[in-house]
Amino acid sequence: MRFSRRLRNQRVDTSVTLTHLSALSTLKQHGPMSPGELAGHERVQPPSMTRVVVALEGMGLLTRSPHPTDGRQVVIDLTPEAVALLSAEAQAREAWLTGELAGLTDEERTILREASTIMEKLAGR
Template identity: 50%
Template sequence: MSYSKDMRDLSHGDDAAAVNDLRSAVMRLGRRLKHQRVDESLSPTEMSVLGTLARCGQATPGELARREHVQPPSMTRIVALLEAKGLVTLEPHPDDRRQKVVRQTEEAEAMLEESRRKRNAFLAGLAAELTEDEWAKLRAAAPVLEKLAHL
């Protein structure tokens, strides 16, 4: 344990292996989750966008695209689909007429709640296989993963 905070040596074997495992695990689990979509008719990214909106209240398509690490045209399509499903509203931006403001509807709110319940039911199946200690590790790591995703 002799690394400083700022210049950790990532070519060191142990860290390299850890990084490798982390990447592999994240990708595999991501594929898994993609299939375990709690709400039919709503893609994982659409869900994620709704989640973001729930936290931020509102956002422009460009902001959402950056946040989800998706290209603007993709976000245009996603937002359009969400609007068609009545989960989101699109208003003109007050200060800048190029932009638009995306806001979630009450239906979206309700749907997220419903979806959260289904998700928990699914995870209950997996929960039995993890110890309390393992769950604690996941909870601790979640914010870090989030941070990493936004770096």
């Protein structure tokens, strides 16, 4: 747990919360979708996601467009600024992790590689 907390804290823009980053990352991974679909992916209630979407739109990180088949809904998507932010955040975490890994011995890196293979196997179950 401490490791994941430290990794998450390697931040570029702390005005964007981890909840916001998670929503942006989901949109990057899955593409444009309705706020309700995003709420489902993020496992939060739609009203909570509405607040996140409004905040991100206010920061210039999301756009809204009419849903192509349902006039009652909208589709949200990332702006170029959001894509750049996600890239910068990933680069910051990668730089920190690279530095941390450099401090390990060859034996420790081998153990870590083996452990990650086992963790991937467990995650696939």
